[in-house]
Amino acid sequence: MDLEEQDAIRRVAESGARERMLVLLGTPTAGSTLMTALTLSQGDPSYAGPLAGIPLGLPSYHILEDGVREAIPPDVYDREIGPLEFVLDKAGIVTALEKVRTGTPSS
Amino acid sequence: MTTRPVIRAARFVLAHVPDLVYAGSKPRRETAARGRDVRAQIRSRLRTFREAVAYAPHQVMIGNQAPEALWDLPRPWHLHSPAEAPCEGPAGAVVDQPTFYAWLARADTARLIRFDEAFVAEAGPLVRGADLATASPDALRSAVASGAEPIGDPDGRGIGVLLPGHAQDESLAARVLLENLATKATGALALRRLLDGVAGDEPVDFLLGCGEEAVGDRYQRGGGNLAKAIGELAGIRTAGGADVKAFCAGPVHALIIAGSLVASGLHRRVVVVAGGSLAKLGMKFLGHLASGYPILEDVLAGVAIDVAGDDGRSPIINLDAAAVHRVGDGGAPHQMAAVLTQAPLRARGLRLSDVDRFAVELHNPDITEPAGAGDVPQRNYKMIAALAAQAAEIDREGIPAFVRRHGLPGFSPTQGHIPSAIPYLPHAIAGLTTGRCRRVQLIAKGSLFLGRMTEMADGASFLLERNAG
Numbered sequence: 390m391d392l393e394e395q396d397a398i399r400r401v402a403e404s405g406a407r408e409r410m411l412v413l414l415g416t417p418t419a420g421s422t423l424m425t426a427l428t429l430s431q432g433d434p435s436y437a438g439p440l441a442g443i444p445l446g447l448p449s450y451h452i453l454e455d456g457v458r459e460a461i462p463p464d465v466y467d468r469e470i471g472p473l474e475f476v477l478d479k480a481g482i483v484t485a486l487e488k489v490r491t492g493t494p495s496s
Numbered sequence: 497m498t499t500r501p502v503i504r505a506a507r508f509v510l511a512h513v514p515d516l517v518y519a520g521s522k523p524r525r526e527t528a529a530r531g532r533d534v535r536a537q538i539r540s541r542l543r544t545f546r547e548a549v550a551y552a553p554h555q556v557m558i559g560n561q562a563p564e565a566l567w568d569l570p571r572p573w574h575l576h577s578p579a580e581a582p583c584e585g586p587a588g589a590v591v592d593q594p595t596f597y598a599w600l601a602r603a604d605t606a607r608l609i610r611f612d613e614a615f616v617a618e619a620g621p622l623v624r625g626a627d628l629a630t631a632s633p634d635a636l637r638s639a640v641a642s643g644a645e646p647i648g649d650p651d652g653r654g655i656g657v658l659l660p661g662h663a664q665d666e667s668l669a670a671r672v673l674l675e676n677l678a679t680k681a682t683g684a685l686a687l688r689r690l691l692d693g694v695a696g697d698e699p700v701d702f703l704l705g706c707g708e709e710a711v712g713d714r715y716q717r718g719g720g721n722l723a724k725a726i727g728e729l730a731g732i733r734t735a736g737g738a739d740v741k742a743f744c745a746g747p748v749h750a751l752i753i754a755g756s757l758v759a760s761g762l763h764r765r766v767v768v769v770a771g772g773s774l775a776k777l778g779m780k781f782l783g784h785l786a787s788g789y790p791i792l793e794d795v796l797a798g799v800a801i802d803v804a805g806d807d808g809r810s811p812i813i814n815l816d817a818a819a820v821h822r823v824g825d826g827g828a829p830h831q832m833a834a835v836l837t838q839a840p841l842r843a844r845g846l847r848l849s850d851v852d853r854f855a856v857e858l859h860n861p862d863i864t865e866p867a868g869a870g871d872v873p874q875r876n877y878k879m880i881a882a883l884a885a886q887a888a889e890i891d892r893e894g895i896p897a898f899v900r901r902h903g904l905p906g907f908s909p910t911q912g913h914i915p916s917a918i919p920y921l922p923h924a925i926a927g928l929t930t931g932r933c934r935r936v937q938l939i940a941k942g943s944l945f946l947g948r949m950t951e952m953a954d955g956a957s958f959l960l961e962r963n964a965g
Contacts, residue, residue, distance in 0.1 A: 471830045472882035475892055 390425050395438040398429065402445050412449040413457070419481030422451060426489040451486055453479045501755035502810035503960060504802040505694040506921035508557050508588035509685040510795040510909065511596040511772065512549070514542040515648040517794055519674060520777030535651055538781055541790045545592045547574075548795060550581040553860045553907035557797070559587025559922045563858075566905040572862045574790055587922035588689060596796070597655050598622035599681040600647070603729050604658075608673060609647065610639060611656035619655075631656065645670035665714045675774040679709045680722060682798030683771030684729035690767065690800035691730065698804075701763035703727045703737035704754050706746035707770035708912050726769050735767070743942030744857065744916045746770070747799070748956040749820070751918075751938070754803040755813035755958070766803045772796030773912045780910070783867030792863045797911040799918060808965045811928035811936075817844050817959035821941075827953050833879045836939050836957040838887070844959075848884040851902060851959075852933040855920035856880075857941060858908040872915075876939075877903035916940035928962045936960045 402410060412429050416422040424434070426449035433440040450457050453474055458466055517523055518535055527534045548554060552573045555561045560582060569576055583590045601609065601623050610631040616623065631639070639657045640646055648654025658677070661668030683705070691700070705723030712719030723737030740750040747768060754766040774796065781791050806812065819840040821832060838848060856876040864872055881898040884890045890898050908915035917938040927933035942954040 468826070468831075469828070471834075472879065472886040473828075473830055475882035475885045475895060476830075476878050 390428055390438070392438045395428065395433060395440045398447075399439050399443060399445070402447070407445065407447070410447055412447050414449055414451045416451065416482070417477055419478055419485040422482045423485040423489065425449070426486055430489055449486060449489060451482050453477060453482055454486070498759055498761055499805035501758040501803055501813045501815070502806055502963065503751070503813060503921065503925060504804050504807065504810045505690060505925065506587065506799065506801040506918065507686050507690040507693065508914075508919065508922075509682060509689055509798045510548075510554055510557060510588070510590045511593075511682050511685065511798070512543075512545050512590055512795050513593050513596055513678075513777070514791070514794045515593060515652070515654065516678070516774060516796075517542065517778040517781070517791055518650055519645070519671070519774055520779060520781075520793070521775040523778040523781055524671075526782070532651060535649075537785055538778060538791055539649070539651075541785060543574075543790045543792075543794055545590075546580070547577065547790070549583045549590045550577040550579065551792075552577060553862070553909075554590055554795070555581055555585065556907040556923075557587065557909075557919055558583075558585035558589055560585035563904045563907055563920065563923055566907055567900070572787075572789060573860075574792065574862065588686070590795070591685060594619060594622055596681060596685075597647075598626075599685055599729075600677055601626050601628060603677050603681040603684065605725075605728075606661060608659045608661060608670075609656055610636060610644070610659065612636060612654065615653075615655040643670060645674050647674065662713070667710075667712055667714045667717045676709055676711050676722070678774040678796055679707055679771030680725050680729060681771065682796045683707065683722070683726040683769050683800075684798070686771075686798035686800040687726055687730040687732070687767060687769050690802055691732070694802055695765075695804075698765055699734035700727070700732055700765050700767050701735060702754075702757060702766045703732070703735045704750045704766060704768045705737065705739035705770060706742075706750035706768055706913060707739075708741070708743060708746065708773065709771070722771070723769060726771065742954055742956070743944055743946070744913050745940040745942030745954045745956050746913045747801075747916055747918045748938055748940035748958065751801065751803065751813065752815070752818045752820075752956060752958055754801075755815055755818075758803055758805055759815060764805055768801040768803065769799065770913055771798045772914070776911055780863060780867035780869070783865075784863075787866040789862070789866060792860070793910055795909050795911075797909050797914040799914060801918065801921060806963070809929060809963055811925055811960045812963050814844075814959040814961050817841065817846075817937075819957045821953070821955035823952070827951075829879055830883065832941060832953065832955050833876070833883055836941075836955045837880055837937060838883050840957065840959065841937070846935075847889050848880060848887070849889050849898075849902070851935045851937045852927065853904060853920070853924065853936045854880055854902055855904065855917040855924065855936060855938045857915050858904060858906045858917065858919050859910055859915045860906050860908055863910050864906075871906065873904060873906040874899065916942075924960055928960060934962045
């Protein structure tokens with residue numbers, strides 16, 4: 390997640406919309422999922438961006454998670470996501486998100 | 497009268513030009529930012545001609561080895577080259593720097609190169625017959641100070657300099673012209689090689705250029721028709737020409753158009769031609785240095801592909817199974833793959849598994865991986881396999897086996913339009929004539945968004961089929 394994106398999300402959250410915000414990720418790997426979800430919940434772990442030390446506490450979900458899939462009409466999901474679930478590491482991505490949710494990202 | 501178009505042959509020429517790596521866009525920018533030490537680092541890891549020839553992916557490019565041989569060769573491949581290998585093969589040749597320079601000299605119709613007197617004396621037979629303008633070392637240094645581009649290692653011995661085409665025209669700046677001359681020379685090398693080996697007595701009616709370089713002046717920066725200039729340099733007199741521009745997808749678009757021109761009867765023989773990309777030399781050199789690799793992007797690649805009417809033997813371009821990515825099509829990777837691979841097959845009642853081999857962007861992973869770009873062909877093949885899984889042709893566990901059975905390892909130098917499916921053509925022609933293949937699909941994609949005029953990507957594909965005679 391680049392610095393401009395971090396700043397844009399920080400500004401929206403601080404404008405009073407934080408309670409109505411959640412994050413829907415389309416990140417391609419377990420590692421990028423973990424980094425992005427961590428940044429938007431606990432703050433920038435690299436301490437390099439505008440979210441360093443700012444825990445927005447935003448809940449993150451991934452487009453490949455079963456719960457997300459069930460919320461989307463099947464034909465739309467097929468068209469927009471389709472075979473990507475065969476290509477991407479769905480299990481690793483789901484595990485990464487569980488770590489962020491249970492607060493054990495380093496384990 | 498209409499005929500079925502066939503691809504009779506494809507030839508590649510790799511010009512090994514280590515002293516021109518410094519003129520690549522990335523090395524040039526890094527040198528400007530960090531000084532001449534960058535060039536010293538590059539110089540310490542340049543390959544010899546013998547090493548470049550023996551490099552297994554290059555042997556695949558010129559047809560001495562099948563691409564599949566690379567599956568079992570440990571990587572990085574440069575650590576597993578034989579001491580010697582032939583510089584010529586059934587699909588082309590690797591030529592050395594002096595040979596390239598001789599062709600560059602002949603390509604300079606505007607007489608903008610000023611050759612080092614010593615180079616001309618040494619080059620002797622290679623440039624015999626060429627009317628070369630020479631200059632003293634002092635005069636060459638002074639020209640560089642006034643905007644000329646050194647040709648060769650700027651800290652060492654070059655062959656001379658290239659003068660700007662115009663004092664105030666950025667499109668004719670010396671470094672731009674060197675890129676264009678390098679493209680013209682390597683395209684002509686490939687074209688000459690094709691015609692020396694394949695039906696040299698049959699006239700070429702039309703040349704379709706499909707490279708990415710912009711040839712023109714300030715009023716028409718990408719004016720084009722490098723195809724005709726390449727034809728002239730290769731000694732062809734019968735052909736007309738024009739260029740097809742579509743970023744890396746250019747060659748496959750051009751082959752579809754060439755096939756259509758032949759099928760319509762407008763032309764009997766069309767050659768699709770492109771030269772190499774000087775700007776891309778050393779593009780990923782930082783990753784190669786960091787990994788302890790040699791500078792692997794040290795060759796300019798030219799290609800010439802012969803499209804003619806049905807000869808009863810050569811594989812057929814099935815225009816009914818040609819596809820293009822349309823403006824309204826989705827641009828996500830799986831959507832592009834579906835449009836370019838699955839849709840044209842379905843229209844013919846075929847499944848993905850009915851294609852023996854898919855030829856996609858065949859970038860050599862040893863070049864791309866150290867720079868963080870991953871294994872491009874494997875990513876593409878995994879996507880095609882995922883489409884096959886989605887269509888229930890295979891199960892999820894069958895994806896790796898599908899990739900191995902229907903895919904290829906990457907082996908092409910990262911020369912932009914060159915890696916896009918076409919390096920497999922010589923092998924596909926062999927497989928579809930003397931081998932056991934029935935169908936090969938060629939799929940190319942282009943990053944149109946790089947030009948800032950659209951956010952779209954592009955793509956094109958066609959099916960090459962065995963000729964039943």
